[in-house]
Amino acid sequence: xxxxxxxxxxxxxxxxxxxxxxxxxxxxxxxxxxxxxxxxxxxxxxxxxxxxxxxxxxxxxxxxxxxxxxxxxxxxxxxxxxxxxxxxxxxx
Amino acid sequence: xxxxxxxxxxxxxxxxxxxxxxxxxxxxxxxxxxxxxxxxxxxxxxxxxxxxxxxxxxxxxxxxxxxxxxxxxxxxxxxxxxxxxxxxxxxxxxxxxxxxxxxxxxxxxxxxxxxxxxxxxxxxxxxxxxxx
Numbered sequence: 001x002x003x004x005x006x007x008x009x010x011x012x013x014x015x016x017x018x019x020x021x022x023x024x025x026x027x028x029x030x031x032x033x034x035x036x037x038x039x040x041x042x043x044x045x046x047x048x049x050x051x052x053x054x055x056x057x058x059x060x061x062x063x064x065x066x067x068x069x070x071x072x073x074x075x076x077x078x079x080x081x082x083x084x085x086x087x088x089x090x091x092x
Numbered sequence: 093x094x095x096x097x098x099x100x101x102x103x104x105x106x107x108x109x110x111x112x113x114x115x116x117x118x119x120x121x122x123x124x125x126x127x128x129x130x131x132x133x134x135x136x137x138x139x140x141x142x143x144x145x146x147x148x149x150x151x152x153x154x155x156x157x158x159x160x161x162x163x164x165x166x167x168x169x170x171x172x173x174x175x176x177x178x179x180x181x182x183x184x185x186x187x188x189x190x191x192x193x194x195x196x197x198x199x200x201x202x203x204x205x206x207x208x209x210x211x212x213x214x215x216x217x218x219x220x221x222x223x224x
Contacts, residue, residue, distance in 0.1 A: 008188045055185065057145040062153065064145055084148055089180035089191075090112055090140030091169040 002030045002075050005082045013040035027058060028071030030081060045083070055086045093117075093125045098221045102202045104130040105168035105194040112168050114141040116148065117192065118155040119163035126160050133167075140179065141167045164206065166192035174203040176214055184209035190217055 004020045014020055015038060022033035028050075035042035045053060051071070052058060058065045059082045065073045075081070097117065105113040115130040131147035143165065155162055165186075169177075174195030176184070184191055187210040195203040208215045 007186065009185045057148075059145075059149045062146075062149055064149070082149065082152070084145060084152075085185040086145070086183075087114070087116075087143035087148065087165045087186075088135075088141060089167060089177070089183045090135070090137065091172045091177050092139035092179060 001077070002079045002081055004030060004034055005080065006034075007083055007085050009085045010041065010044050010083065013044045014038045024075060026069075026071060026075055027060065027065050027073045027081065030075055031058070031071070057084045057086065058082070059084065093219050094222050097125045097128045098204060098219075100128040100130060101166050101192065101194055102204065104128070105170070105196055105202065106199065108133065108168065109170040109196060109199075110138045111136055112138060112141040112170060113194070114143050114165070114167040116143070116151045116155075116162050117164035117166060117190075118151070118158075118160040120160050123163070125163065126158070127155070128166070129154070138170055162189075164190035164192050166194065168194040168196060170196050173197055174205040176207055176209060181209055181212055181214060187211075192219070 001021050001023050004022055006014050006018055020034045022030045024030035024033050112133055114133045115128055117125050118127045120126050129151035132144040134142040134144050152162055174193040190206045191209050192206045206217045206219045208217055
């Protein structure tokens with residue numbers, strides 16, 4: 001069972017839960033498990049085509065899964081997955 | 093904010109100019125700032141910033157290993173005032189964070205201000221710089 005850390009931004013979709021336990025062999029399966037438990041999570045985490053929202057980064061340990069196999073990245077047992085929102089802005 | 097943290101973010105802003113600088117600020121359990129993580133701006137732009145996610149996760153793990161948490165994100169306006177732009181407001185995603193802006197309109201007199209930004213509403217939170 002992996003633990004998924006949910007950023008404050010997305011917690012309204014997980015009924016306030018900051019950490020959600022979810023089973024799955026891949027990042028996609030684990031996050032889909034979160035969405036199955038909290039249906040609102042899918043809308044804020046995934047695009048319609050099933051890809052991750054552009055403003056989110058998902059880490060397995062220190063590794064950004066976009067630089068691994070994306071949603072197909074294998075997840076070890078008891079892994080910690082961290083979802084981070086992009087920090088961006090600027091004067092213009 | 094302890095003086096060393098203040099000096100670190102101002103120096104990062106000055107060294108990155110004319111591009112925008114960015115980073116994260118950790119705080120201890122009492123909410124006082126403890127460290128500035130000066131990170132890369134992936135945009136390498138004078139008018140926008142995107143925090144390097146790889147630096148973000150390392151800062152998160154480092155802060156938590158010390159019993160801290162990430163409390164603020166900072167960036168600079170190299171030629172402007174230390175107030176949130178429309179872009180800053182639109183892209184402020186984390187309601188828990190303090191958004192710290194370093195204004196370098198007057199490079200020899202930097203302005204550092206902090207804001208809570210949530211749902212498009214902006215509230216300034218005064219930053220008190222404490223001598224080391």
